[in-house]
Amino acid sequence: MTGEAHRLPTDADAAAWGGRLADAYREIGDRAMRDLPIYNDALGVEAVGFCVFNGQIVGIMVTPWFMNVVMPADQVARDAMGASLRVRLPAGDIEFALGEVAPVGRIASCSLFSPMFAFADMPAALATAEAALAELMLPADSEEAVRRRAPATPAIDRRNFLRGVLTERGG
Template identity: 75%
Template sequence: MTADAQIPASDADAEAEAWGGLLAGSYREIGERAMRDLPIYNDALGVKAVGFRWFNSTTIGIMVTPWFMNVVMPASAIARDTSGPSLRIRFPAGDIEFTLSEVGQMGLVASCSLFSPMFQFADMVAAWATAEATLAELMLPADSEEAVRRREPATSPIDRRNFLRGVLTERCG
């Protein structure tokens, strides 16, 4: 994956989709080899790379598996600046924290867990829709009219627990 910001948008998005497909392949292999017999594995789901695109000179998307749903990106271009096991990345909606880990042949990947385990999803349609809605929310600028309408007036960096509970997308009365 190149971090060259000069890549034409269509080529960069195609490259991002390809990386997501390769990552999905790695997770399919991990699922078959190591996860299928574990109690956290939801047999109703499969592995799907959702919404992979070029964002801030890197690839971003959501990985859905039978055991988790994570926002993921290759960490190779961003991990050079960090020495710890996690890093904060700025998105239009705000900052979120990613954990760094090795994923098979893919190398270092930055992940932000959204769901694990995945038993609240009855099928891939529901999981896929949730992944797409989450990515759309992440890319919604924090100061946009839509984002302001959806949350309390006082904002702070995105806390993963609040993000998952919907605190950042609902008005609390």
């Protein structure tokens, strides 16, 4: 085997792979999805934030019918048995479904939204995809992640609520 076969992907490779996948989904949308009731005409197909993490290409695919975290399956599913696998990302272990998208090949995908009617326009969908990818790449034990998980206010205790303790605290 040549050194090229063992070369780790670069962010440029990731962006190119995401672009090829977006092209495949555009063709699928035009050919098979456009007339289905789950198709949001206000949206298009876009590859968002494709990069390399631990030698794996990962990014988010936005289409008029879904938003998924995706990666080439051959990178992560060499020995996977079945239709899904768990992948460790900085935010934690994520369950991915395995599939095939011609002509790109095998992919691993994790659904974030489907259908996409919560999005009025493409800028809203893209902003959500960027925020979701940022969250997935935020280590679960980082100060920021811990701060976000901490409740902003203490949990409401039913007994204190019924006794009026919560209203007494307010003033």
